[in-house]
Amino acid sequence: MQKKNNVTNPAAAHLVTDQKTLDELVERLSRESVLAFDLEADSLHHYTEKVCLIQVSSTSEDRLIDPLAPIDVKVLAPIFANPAIKKIFHGADYDMRSLYRDFGIEVVNLFDTMIASQFLGESEFGLAALLKKRFGVELDKRYQKADWSKRPFSQEMLDYAMKDTSLLIELYRQLEAELKQKGRLAWVEEESELVAGVRSPSREGELMCLRFKGASKMKPRELAVLEELLRFRDEKARLADVPPFRILSNDLLRELAEKQPRNNFELxxxxxxxxxxxxRLGRGLLQAVANGLAVPQDKLPQVHSGRRPVLDRLQDERVKRLKVWREAKSAQLGLGIGLVANNTLLEALAEPGSQNITLLKRWQREAFGDELASLIS
Structure with missing residues (x-):
């Protein structure tokens, strides 16, 4: 393997800000068999989040691509879609959503090193923990919450960004070898394939209060007030170009929805x-509360509790047996119980006369499908 000159000196990495340089980079990357990627965004600093930096590493070079520069990032799409090139990400869920949202880019042949580390039974599977454990590299956490939309970048920010991918290919190779030894490589490839297809759901026409944490415990009238407060906060955030939480916290919105102040004295x-x-916001908040209180009784929001349906006695007993089995299987495989099987799957399998064994993923059927089928029959 050709050694990269800038692995030990990420400051030497080049920042790509013009189309000619990007096109030349794409031509080189197209000839690689494995590439490592990461993204930096500005979700903590702006109302509409966007990808602000794309890090990419091959076995021979590390580069930073500035998507806010006058370049066409979509020239990367054929690389991401090429099944002959393995794309390495760590914790790819957010990255898959962001690439598709901002550029319409879809990823084929993904390998997620976070998923891989989980299937190897690692107790700490964050990238910083893995790089420290396996390479003795410390990631500077100062820039995890930085505003990556600001220009120019400091050299320290460039160094930080490059470290996220400079060792990712070597990490992938270590994890791949260990997964092959355990016979679990196909398991991770299947899970990675599922992550590659993740997209952000459309929220069009949906009440904002329905996805508010703790909404299921609130009364319908409180939800109506909360909806108006959320709309007020969202509009203020949009105008100020900041995330909504920077206008008002969720805890404060919940308290306002419950106490429903009518005047400044109550505020x-x-x-x-x-x-x-x-x-600054009192008048608007009081108006939002008043709007929520004016919602007719038959128009009040209704939120499902999110509680699981009450199981009949037979199904409940079967779920308990399945959970005992899951605990034992988790210990046997050295995997978290959530990886082995989540509660929703166990409840589906516990239905009397269930044929839901088909709900298992390929790797689950391979690892314990016959065992489960026998247990629920």
Missing amino acids: VGIHTMSSKLIE
Whole structure:
């Protein structure tokens, strides 16, 4: 393997900001059999999040691509779609959503090193922990929450970004060899393939309060008030170009929805409402509360509790037996119980007369499908 000159000195990595350089890079990358990628975004700093940096490493070079420069990032699409090139990501779920959302890019032949480490039974599977354990490399956490939309980049930010992919191919090779030894490589490839197809769901026409954490415990009238408060916060965030949580916290919105203040005096009574916040947003908040209180009774939002359906006695007993089996299988395989089988799957398998063994993934059928089929028959 050709050794990269800049693995030990990420500061030497080149930042790609023009189309000619990008086109030349794409031509070189197209000849590779394995590439490592990572993305940096600005979701903590702007209302509409976007990809602000694309890191890519081959066995011979590390590069940083600036998608905010006047370049066409979509020239990378054929590389991502090429099944002959293995694409290495760590914790790829967010990256898959972002690449498709911003550029319409789909990824074929993905290998997720976070999933791989989980299937090897690693107790810590974050990238920083893995790089420290396997290579003695420390990642500087100062830039994890940085605003990557700002230009120019500091040299320290470039160094940080490059470390995310400079050792990812070597990490992949170590994990792949260990997975082959355990007979689990196909398991990780299947899970990675599923992650590659993940897309952000459309929220069009959906009430915002229905996806608010803790909504299932709130009363319908409180939900109506909460919906108006969320709309108010969202509009303020859009105008200020900041994430909604920077306008008002979820905890404060929940308290406002429950206490439903009608005037400034009642706003002052909410201990987390500062005088500055009341001066800046008080009128709008009171109007939002009033709008929620004015929603007719038959138009109040209804949210499902999210609780699992009550099981009949037979099914409940079968679920308990399956959970005992799962604990033992988890210990035997050295995998987290959630990887072996989640509760939704166990409840489906526990249905009397169930043929839901077909719900198992290929690797689950291979690893314990016959055992499960015998257990539930």
